[in-house]
Amino acid sequence: MLRRATSIGARRAWRAALTLSTLCSHSLLARWNFPTAVSRLQRCIVDNLPTPLEHIFATAIGFLGSASSRTCHPIKREQFTNWALLLLLHCVERASNDAKLLYTYNLARAFHGINRTEAAELVYLSVLQHCHRWWYIPTTSDVHSTHHPPPQYSALCPNICSTTESLCSVHSANPLTAVLSATVHNLVRIYIARGDLNRARRLVLVRVRSSPR
Structure with missing residues (x-):
């Protein structure tokens, strides 16, 4: 049961993080979802939940895509970019x-x-x-x-x-x-x-x- 709950929690966290790239042009939604998605993502990594590097990599690419959007606010662009770099560094450190x-x-x-x-x-x-x-x-x-x-x-x-x-x-x-x-x-x-x-x-x-x- 614990393993099943853990995997469900990880899937939900990744779902929240990956939807971020589709929300960046909607400032109200992005303002509400950004800290939530990041905190869940952080919890997955810190707690060593089953988070494949491919998912972390996809999230980083999503952050970079959001940062490159012309409608993205400069402050959010910096946030998206910094998180993408951190996630890519995490991939490099953990990869075989x-x-x-x-x-x-x-x-x-x-x-x-x-x-x-x-x-x-x-x-x-x-x-x-x-x-x-x-x-x-x-x-x-x-x-x-x-x-x-x-x-x-x-x-x-x-x-x-x-x-x-x-x-x-x-x-x-x-x-x-x-x-x-x-x-x-x-x-x-x-x-x-x-x-x-x-x-x-x-x-x-x-x-x-x-x-x-």
């Missing part, structure tokens, strides 16, 4: 080694999306450093490599390929390749925007010259 890369990449993309480019750069670089130990930064010819990513990436990969449409063909062949390619692509964008063309060129050269180990 196989899934950690994907959550780390999405954390970097979240920082990048709110123009915190220095934080985004550091997290993108950690993605590359993590991959370099057991993978490689692939070239176009390596897309159909015999190396295959862990199955966990396939379950979550629809969330990783919105950075650039050109990755769609790569993404369908190898989700991990898409993560690495998008990471390099976004780092190059950061360096070019900063005017650091030498670092951008070096990163592109590293990408082109890398090969399977």
